[in-house]
Amino acid sequence: MSLIFILAAFLGFAQQKWDIKFYNEINGREVEIYADNNEFMPMSAVFEFTLSNMTSSLANGHTVVIPPLTKKFLVSRVTVNKPNSGNSFSYTNTYNFGDVTASAHDDSYIYWLPFETGKTKLIFQGYNGKFSHQGAAALDFSLEMGDKVSAARDGMVVAVEQSNNRNCPDISCARFNNNILILHSDGSFADYSHLKQYGSVVKPGQKVTRGQHIGYSGNTGFSNGPHLHFSVFHNTIDGKRKYIKTRFRTTGQEAEILEEKKSYHKNY
Structure with missing residues (x-):
């Protein structure tokens, strides 16, 4: 049997506590990471994974943008590589408000x-x-x-x-x-x-x-x-x-x- 050890840490950069939650669900030999964003704006997050005999669908350091007022948004799916070998994963998470991938401003707006x-x-x-x-x-x-x-x-x-x-x-x-x-x-x-x-x-x-x-x-x-x-x-x-x-x-x-x-x- 494969053993999965999950350790998650969340870091938010802001004075305000934003209403967003990250959580995991085990589905067979996969672990699915979800987000509930209860804010009226998108929220952005970056994950760093430490994996043993597992692979994440979300790459380390990649920004994921969670839409506003969204429940159970799939952030990443973590899968086992070799079913008959031990496995584990942990991750840290950094998040902040807004779509941090957006950079274009409508300069025509007065x-x-x-x-x-x-x-x-x-x-x-x-x-x-x-x-x-x-x-x-x-x-x-x-x-x-x-x-x-x-x-x-x-x-x-x-x-x-x-x-x-x-x-x-x-x-x-x-x-x-x-x-x-x-x-x-x-x-x-x-x-x-x-x-x-x-x-x-x-x-x-x-x-x-x-x-x-x-x-x-x-x-x-x-x-x-x-x-x-x-x-x-x-x-x-x-x-x-x-x-x-x-x-x-x-x-x-x-x-x-x-x-x-x-x-x-x-x-x-």
Whole structure:
């Protein structure tokens, strides 16, 4: 009789605990590895197998993307090579949110300024800013406490954090950030951050349109004053975001890259 020893370890790169589960089922001389993804967005995982007299249908280091709201998604089938010999396998698993194989951004899309019509806001800190945007294509808009935040692009809300009420001008306070995460049609995400406590008016699974009111500005997390932090990115398996510079419609231009220390008026 063949003996199968299973040892699995799961590592998630994120502050948030994502609602995804990996599990095994034995089917004759095969072991099938499944995933239940209860998130409204795809999740990506990478497996590393240690095999003795067994073969996995999923190669070591290969990324598998689990579709949103999916039950019993087959990740890998592990089979015995020689039926009359001993066998064993173990694996480790790393996962993160989004389809990490997606890298193309719809550069033709024109984003809208993420605040109310009739308002003028300054870019406190622009792309690759010195305070906290080193290596990050992110924008800090001068929204005040309680100002309305609008969606810059159509998409689906996939995560909301709004329970925090703390801030400080140090990276150690990043865990206290309130934010809304929106998935776009090209697989990219928009992050609207530093929202006020209970400052979201949307929930995961909700579709939003460009210009729609989604929340209220605040001063939570890694922040030294009220503002809206906005960025667009593709995610990676290790959580190192691949940021994207985006073009916005402004009063003066149909599409332009916003610059630090400049103010922009929204008349639409």
